[in-house]
Amino acid sequence: MDAQRKIADNELLIVRTFDAPPSVVFALWSRAAHLKRWMGPKNFTCPEATVDFRVGGTYRAMIKSTEYGENWFAGVYREIVPNKRLVFTFTWENEGPSAGVETQVTITFEERNGKTVQTFHQAPFRDVERRDSHVGGWSEAFDKEAAYAAKIAKEHAI
């Protein structure tokens, strides 16, 4: 098995072109009223969404279907460059296989002939800067990660 490729596959990348300028597509992410109109897979509605759209601000939303019930997720905005780039964390709150696992979403918006190329990336990993700071030594981020690893290790009584 090509393990190296498999590891790279743990990151999700979805590129879509929308027939609207970046200012419109960006607004669909930044305002709760807009989010409620499109968030969630087919057969889901998004009846609840609150957004504190600033770096360090949080969002929380719920998607719902008759089959799967209510599913809450939440996160923190890490980077906001209006109409260009958006970085936030994404964590499911419900019980389930991926509950509590923090992922990071990075979206870039690029104008092309009046349309928007949206590049969406999601990974259960930290971003490059923090990765590099890990390699560089015992940064604050690394301490946090080490504490987290220790907590996980303790929970499983290794």
Add this chain to the structure above:
Amino acid sequence: MGDPLSTTLSALADPTRRAILARLAQGDATVNELAEPFEISLPAVSRHLKVLEHAGLISRGREAQWRPCKLKGQNLKAVDDWLSVYRRFWEESFDKMATYIDELKHGEHDGRAKKNRR
């Protein structure tokens, strides 16, 4: 965090551990060899290896001095499955986003959109 997938994802949610796995994808290695590219202590690397071992992502030899680490791939499959759920979540959300953009372009503004809401 008790189920196997969460354990695997937690183990992967760290760039150092991910780098260790990438190194092991090229072949078995000792703790010393794995520690070399990182400016972190051997105990820190050992702690990472314990997390990876517990998550079933690596196995380790039993000899006291020479305990080569070996990559185990099966649990990465579970991560693939987890990702496919996320992929569906976003792909279908973006389908709805495109539909919503169409609605917005056809003259619906926030105030009036509500009455046409399905």
